[in-house]
Amino acid sequence: MDTSPLIPFRLSALIIALLAILPSAFAEYKTEYTVASDGSGDFFRIQDAIDDCKSFPDLPITIRIKEGRYREKVTVPAWNTKLSLVGEGEVVIAYNSNFKAVDRGRNSTFFTATLEVLANDFTARNITVANTSGPVGQAIALRVEGDRCAFYECKLLGNQDTVYLAGEGNRQYFEKCHIEGTVDYIFGEATAFFEDCVLLCKSGSYITAASTPQSSAYGFVFNRCTVERAEGVGEVYLGRPWRKFARTVFIDCDYGDGINSEGWKNWGWEKPEQTVFYAEYIAKGSKKVAKQRVEWSHQLSKSDLSDYSKESVLAGWEF
Template sequence: MMKRGYFMDLFVVATLCALLMAISRADPDPTQMTAALLIRVDQSGKGDYRKIQDAINAVPSNNSELVYIWVKPGIYTEKIVVPADKPFITLSGRSAGKTIITWKEGGEIYVSPTFTVLASDFVARFLTIQNTFGSGAKAVALRVSGDRAAFYGCRILSRQDTLLDDTGRHYYSSCYIEGDTDFICGDAASLFEKCHLHSLSEGTGAITAQRRESPAENTGFAFLGCKITGLKTAILGRPWGAYSRVVFAFTYMSGVVLPQGWDDWGDSSKQRTAYYGEYKCYGPGAVGSKRVQWSHNLTIQEAAPFLSKDLISGKSWIRPAPTSFRKPSAAISNNTDVNGN
């Protein structure tokens, strides 16, 4: 008969093999990913693709490596979707003022967006994303429905519901966001750091309409070190969801912000459940003496959870820009010349 130790050895080997296979299948750590596949978009035909959507389409499904799509300056009239099965894409221009993605469509908020992100671990850098439909209907410029998405130095422009910050954890750094009604809306957990919010409202248009619907949801918008300007007057926010949660900290508020600051959207019951707070904000619009009584002038202890990337578990997924690049294979690169051949 075989000795018991033999079977133990087989068991140990099998366990180690299973562990190694599990490790090999584990999700990559975004914070440790520094090398990327480079795909170039150039309307003149000198890149791998002429259109941004074509470059996104070329990324393999269930992608697990960084893909850096570099977009040459120009105006790209495209309606773009980053599918859910294509994570780890970075889309980058050289300058937001010179790399413009534009579309014109009004209507339902999940249909009208110029740019829709469904994938996780998406990054956008130095782009203008705009919906030029104008006033009179919901017209989303950017919809973000994937988890772990970050935007750096982007301009996001429309009128109503400009940024549909829908679901997931998101980070916005040094972005310019413009609109007139509920122009930052949705139920994501998002940190806006050093962003410029510009209201086009001529009355009481809301800057935010956060949609948290239950105290069990760990969502909300935090604005840290931001700036608010506008054409005439606006409020900081109103509750799309009964448990809407928005905090402004260390933010400059121009006189565009109305003294009451917040609105209950015609439903006084939401005054008991919405959580609207301010901490050490400044400027003529930050005077708190006339704020609605159901908003909060936060203490440092109350503000602390909203003052760092811990709010969105950012240390586990916000990744640095790639430091090295490799060319795409012939299967991914279109390799068209100036004449499209």
């Protein structure tokens, strides 16, 4: 008997069967986790949930963290890409570590972070990250060494060196975050855009210390941010260059009356006007401010602003 008419039917059935199992092939790993300190989730600890995630996943993975205070150091390794940490309620990740306690030589600072993100395509939402060492020197709360890392409505709490943004060419984004510290509390070589954030100065020192590589067109850009001071704190500086090609720009930010009239310090670099780029766009009173600022800083015009949009600064990253 001629069975040739059945062949197309059998092929079609095989294709349908293969298509049916393809989604499960991509979902052979968990894409949703819950962490809860009361035991109601998949894990008690955030790090344990991260360690259970598939490396280099095809699909994004979300870890939802129930309200609570998690006393642990958390690391997102380079292979845990496409990971989101989402706080549900008031979530605090707290850890006590500082330069002296680490005691690993001149680079001890970089080992002190409460949360260190080494992976690309990381997102954090509604999480507080705190280094609880107090005013004892360098003590990082957040260290980011991944590309395309975003933080929404997070609180980053520390003193000296609160937030370290690392990696030449890496792009990082902060929206509606609260960041506080004392000395150089936002520092590093990455390209970062801060939007609608609050910067709380806990001492009369420096907000930023960029170490922008010479090859990077942008360093740190602050858009519509608010600078606040803790009670009793005197005037502060917008920044000083950790390395001589530092680039930092403040656009339409609310300083109150807390910024020193000079605006910036040069950290001892000779002829900073030849290498450092520090600039501001102030809608009101810009001429008065320009006269008071150090002569090697810049005042932007409205026509310059398109060059400092989120899309320009973080070019190539689709949110």
